[in-house]
Amino acid sequence: MTAVDAPRTRVAPPRRGLVGTLASTDHKALGAGLFATAFAFFLAAGVLALLMRFELARPHLQLLTLHGYDELFTLHGSTMFYLFATPIALAAGVYLVPLQIGAARLRWARLALAAWWMTIGGGLTMWLGFLTEQGAADVGWYAYWPLSDMPSSPSVGTDYWIVGVLLAAAAAIALAACVLATIVTERAPGMTMLRLPVFCWTMVVSCLMVLTAFPALIVAMGLLLAQRQWGGVYSGSAGAFDYQHLFWFFGHPVVYVVFFPFLGAVAEAIATFSGRRWFGYKPFVVSLLLFAALSMSVWGHHMFTTSAVENRYFSLTSTALLVPAGVEYFDALATMWRGRIRLATPMLFALGFLVLFAIGGTTGIWVASPPLDYHVTDSYFVVAHFHYTLFGGSVMGLFTAIYLWWPKVTGTLLSERLGRWHFWLTMIGMNLTFFPLFFLGWDGMPRRVADYAPGTSWSTLNALSSAGSALLAASVLVFLWNVRRSWRRRAPAGPDPWGGQTLEWATDSPPPRENFTGALPAVRSFAPLQDLREAAEASA
Amino acid sequence: MSGRPGVAFLVWAALLGLLAAVLWAVFAELDRLSVLMPAFAVALTAALALGGWRAARRAAARAFAPQADPDTSWPAVLAGISLVLVLLGLEVGTFLIFIGGGLFVAAAGGLAREWRAERRAR
Numbered sequence: 219m220t221a222v223d224a225p226r227t228r229v230a231p232p233r234r235g236l237v238g239t240l241a242s243t244d245h246k247a248l249g250a251g252l253f254a255t256a257f258a259f260f261l262a263a264g265v266l267a268l269l270m271r272f273e274l275a276r277p278h279l280q281l282l283t284l285h286g287y288d289e290l291f292t293l294h295g296s297t298m299f300y301l302f303a304t305p306i307a308l309a310a311g312v313y314l315v316p317l318q319i320g321a322a323r324l325r326w327a328r329l330a331l332a333a334w335w336m337t338i339g340g341g342l343t344m345w346l347g348f349l350t351e352q353g354a355a356d357v358g359w360y361a362y363w364p365l366s367d368m369p370s371s372p373s374v375g376t377d378y379w380i381v382g383v384l385l386a387a388a389a390a391i392a393l394a395a396c397v398l399a400t401i402v403t404e405r406a407p408g409m410t411m412l413r414l415p416v417f418c419w420t421m422v423v424s425c426l427m428v429l430t431a432f433p434a435l436i437v438a439m440g441l442l443l444a445q446r447q448w449g450g451v452y453s454g455s456a457g458a459f460d461y462q463h464l465f466w467f468f469g470h471p472v473v474y475v476v477f478f479p480f481l482g483a484v485a486e487a488i489a490t491f492s493g494r495r496w497f498g499y500k501p502f503v504v505s506l507l508l509f510a511a512l513s514m515s516v517w518g519h520h521m522f523t524t525s526a527v528e529n530r531y532f533s534l535t536s537t538a539l540l541v542p543a544g545v546e547y548f549d550a551l552a553t554m555w556r557g558r559i560r561l562a563t564p565m566l567f568a569l570g571f572l573v574l575f576a577i578g579g580t581t582g583i584w585v586a587s588p589p590l591d592y593h594v595t596d597s598y599f600v601v602a603h604f605h606y607t608l609f610g611g612s613v614m615g616l617f618t619a620i621y622l623w624w625p626k627v628t629g630t631l632l633s634e635r636l637g638r639w640h641f642w643l644t645m646i647g648m649n650l651t652f653f654p655l656f657f658l659g660w661d662g663m664p665r666r667v668a669d670y671a672p673g674t675s676w677s678t679l680n681a682l683s684s685a686g687s688a689l690l691a692a693s694v695l696v697f698l699w700n701v702r703r704s705w706r707r708r709a710p711a712g713p714d715p716w717g718g719q720t721l722e723w724a725t726d727s728p729p730p731r732e733n734f735t736g737a738l739p740a741v742r743s744f745a746p747l748q749d750l751r752e753a754a755e756a757s758a
Numbered sequence: 759m760s761g762r763p764g765v766a767f768l769v770w771a772a773l774l775g776l777l778a779a780v781l782w783a784v785f786a787e788l789d790r791l792s793v794l795m796p797a798f799a800v801a802l803t804a805a806l807a808l809g810g811w812r813a814a815r816r817a818a819a820r821a822f823a824p825q826a827d828p829d830t831s832w833p834a835v836l837a838g839i840s841l842v843l844v845l846l847g848l849e850v851g852t853f854l855i856f857i858g859g860g861l862f863v864a865a866a867g868g869l870a871r872e873w874r875a876e877r878r879a880r
Binding site: 384 | 765766767769773776778781784799829831833834835837839842845846848872
């Protein structure tokens with residue numbers, strides 16, 4: 219087995235400490251910083267969700283005003299999408315892609331650094347609205363026009379929100395460009411496109427989607443800002459539909475942008491903890507490209523009830539998503555089939571991802587059917603569906619990634635016992651929070667309301683959901699405790715505690731500034747370390 | 759697709775083009791955005807594909823050559839913050855646009871110095 223020289227980078231001596239990290243061009247510091255920023259926004263948006271769920275636990279208004287509730291669901295959704303899920307998915311790429319492709323650096327690291335600061339600035343600007351006299355934006359994360367125009371939402375907080383979204387979207391585009399450029403230009407010798415690790419392929423399709431879909435958001439928000447300042451941009455029902463087309467051309471793909479990277483993490487975890495390489499690599503790659511292309515052409519299903527789109531086309535493309543999704547599920551199950559499965563915490567979260575996303579995906583097929591969508595549109599059924607895809611998909615995938623790569627990033631181990639507590643609390647809490655919402659929605663409870671009539675089954679279902687949200691909060695506390703414990707005890711992880719299959723496990727934990735100090739293993743497939751392992755077993 | 763990243767881009771562009779064609783030809787959906795947006799996506803990805811091929815060829819020669827990267831880049835941080843100030847200035851007031859613009863010029867100067875130093879170090 220031949221090896222190739224590690225990529226070399228001549229650098230100034232690294233500056234230690236927080237100040238150096240804040241301006242570091244090292245992709246690892248950048249990725250970790252962006253990840254921490256996004257996770258902080260996740261916690262903040264989670265607090266907003268808790269406040270909403272406490273308000274809804276009983277009929278009538280307890281904690282919040284009607285307007286206050288509007289502000290909370292706006293900032294909750296916006297923060298989750300623009301400031302948490304998208305940045306954290308890209309942060310995973312910034313940190314891991316160079317390591318997985320055997321590169322020493324991130325391409326255009328300065329652009330990524332500026333983008334990190336734009337994300338921070340955009341987030342603070344978005345939340346700045348809470349400090350204004352009329353409060354934060356109250357227009358939902360989609361800001362439908364004309365409800366987001368001056369007469370309906372005169373608060374300056376809405377303007378701040380638009381500016382924040384513009385900054386976050388621009389930052390996402392910059393970060394995606396950096397990750398994609400790294401994959402195109404910095405791959406190690408032997409690392410052809412069809413030898414890219416599975417996670418890298420999920421980053422390729424995510425970045426393609428960011429580069430093609432997010433400009434539509436920038437146009438929509440730029441025009442909305444102009445409309446609010448000077449008017450004359452959108453008018454009449456055509457204006458409302460134009461805005462929705464622009465927004466949802468971004469708004470649906472973003473769901474996959476924040477899903478694919480974590481699908482990649484789950485695939486890496488399943489392969490690693492099954493002791494087998496990922497099954498059906500090439501069909502998986504094709505299915506990812508098909509999945510991404512289809513998801514760029516389903517935006518109209520958010521507009522079924524407007525009569526302004528060709529429902530048959532968008533129903534067809536939305537239902538067709540089942541095909542690539544099915545390929546990916548089949549690959550996951552086939553990888554585990556006859557594998558030596560180890561139920562470590564990353565694997566538990568990966569399995570949880572498969573179960574929960576299956577519920578989110580199948581209910582997605584329901585709402586892809588216009589007659590069913592007419593019944594449940596704007597109801598809690600839709601809220602339940604997208605939380606099963608976003609929480610069940612992205613957040614379970616995120617925790618898979620965290621538990622899988624924590625030893626690599628920090629050089630220390632997380633507690634398996636606390637990890638299991640975290641997993642089970644999350645699973646129970648997540649289902650308790652979101653499953654009752656299916657029944658609420660089917661029974662007609664509209665979303666985005668702070669109050670409902672007492673004396674119906676809605677009270678019990680809402681109380682159950684709110685209890686589940688408290689469990690979810692507890693699960694996050696367990697995770698934070700686990701992180702704190704890991705930092706204090708610093709149990710050394712070693713370079714490859716799990717028996718990983720990709721190049722990042724061939725270097726120290728945490729990796730040095732240049733990523734690889736010795737020779738890189740030869741890259742003959744998408745799982746070079748598994749190749750070495752199998753060769754050693756064959757020779758023994 | 760094995761060694762050329764451009765092929766992945768083209769597969770993606772072709773799939774998008776196919777979906778746009780189905781929308782236009784089979785369903786006669788002529789809404790301008792429904793057609794223009796996928797077309798835009800196809801054009802952009804095709805351009806990226808071509809750029810990717812060229813960049814990959816150039817990079818193949820230099821990727822494993824020694825590189826001189828600065829460990830920190832304060833001008834890049836300043837550029838990010840200045841863009842935040844400029845956009846925030848649209849709402850807060852013109853003064854902030856000027857401050858942000860000034861900072862951006864300073865950041866651009868700093869970045870130019872960094873790039874020059876990098877070129878010399880190679």
